[in-house]
Amino acid sequence: MPDAAELLAAYDDQLRPAEYTQVEPGIGVERDGPVVRIFGRHRGFVSTPRDLGVDGAELDKLIARQRDFFAARGEGLEWKTRGHDLPADLPSHLSAAGFVPEDRETIVIGAATDIAAQPARTPDGIVIREVSTDEDFHRIAAMETAVWGMDLSWLADDLITRRAYTTVLVAEAGDQLVSAAWLVAKYGPHFAGMWGGSTVADWRRRGIYRALVARRAQVAVERGITYLQVDASDDSRPILERLGFIAVGTTTPYVWTP
Numbered sequence: 001m002p003d004a005a006e007l008l009a010a011y012d013d014q015l016r017p018a019e020y021t022q023v024e025p026g027i028g029v030e031r032d033g034p035v036v037r038i039f040g041r042h043r044g045f046v047s048t049p050r051d052l053g054v055d056g057a058e059l060d061k062l063i064a065r066q067r068d069f070f071a072a073r074g075e076g077l078e079w080k081t082r083g084h085d086l087p088a089d090l091p092s093h094l095s096a097a098g099f100v101p102e103d104r105e106t107i108v109i110g111a112a113t114d115i116a117a118q119p120a121r122t123p124d125g126i127v128i129r130e131v132s133t134d135e136d137f138h139r140i141a142a143m144e145t146a147v148w149g150m151d152l153s154w155l156a157d158d159l160i161t162r163r164a165y166t167t168v169l170v171a172e173a174g175d176q177l178v179s180a181a182w183l184v185a186k187y188g189p190h191f192a193g194m195w196g197g198s199t200v201a202d203w204r205r206r207g208i209y210r211a212l213v214a215r216r217a218q219v220a221v222e223r224g225i226t227y228l229q230v231d232a233s234d235d236s237r238p239i240l241e242r243l244g245f246i247a248v249g250t251t252t253p254y255v256w257t258p
Helices: 004-021 056-073 090-096 112-117 134-148 154-161 208-222 236-242
Strands: 028-032 035-039 044-047 077-082 105-111 127-131 166-173 176-187 191-199 227-232 246-256
Touching: 004 035, 004 044, 004 105, 004 176, 004 191, 004 227, 004 246, 028 056, 035 056, 044 056, 056 077, 056 090, 077 090, 090 246, 105 112, 105 236, 112 208, 112 227, 127 134, 127 208, 134 154, 134 166, 134 176, 134 191, 166 208, 176 208, 191 208, 208 227, 208 236, 227 236, 236 246
Parallel strands: 044 077, 191 227
Antiparallel strands: 028 035, 035 044, 077 246, 105 227, 105 246, 127 166, 166 176, 176 191
């Protein structure tokens, strides 16, 4: 297993470019100097290299151009920052341009074979299965909306458009959908991302999240994927580190809303 510095370098080299080289049909991609803007989804996205190579007034102009581009489209956007990015004062420039930080998360990476080998019992009363129908994706969006108390209906269409490279799993108690998570296999030849994992309140702390991690790791091994990456919340990070994931950095989305 490489050390944290080597894993972070691989993250920069392989996962970050995939943000704009591996997009769904019909999604727009435009380069503006060092950044690439992606548009046509529920929210725009700005992908950056580790070092933007500009600072001061030039950085402010670069940020303003992205904001104004999406403002003209009537779309919000996310500028995904990482704790090791340069210039180091990028977050303050984004804030000055009207961007608002969301919760900071920890970038963790683990070897798929090691994670898949960890024992993870499916909790009593729970069935985990793979889904791929539009109906199930809409069920997932409705569950996520209820869990987070905000409109996440766009998630259904998002999963539908990403279906070709995404494995979606649900955890069900009878006919109740209690959790969902997905494996995104588009990040270069060695990496897959793990997303989702939100669980209905009454079913938390029973091992569902861990079971979904293990099942996705098994799918990754079957597909020949070497490493798994997660943007981990403060709740999920301890679970993932106990399973063998290594923290390599942090990420904070900065969001602008028209």
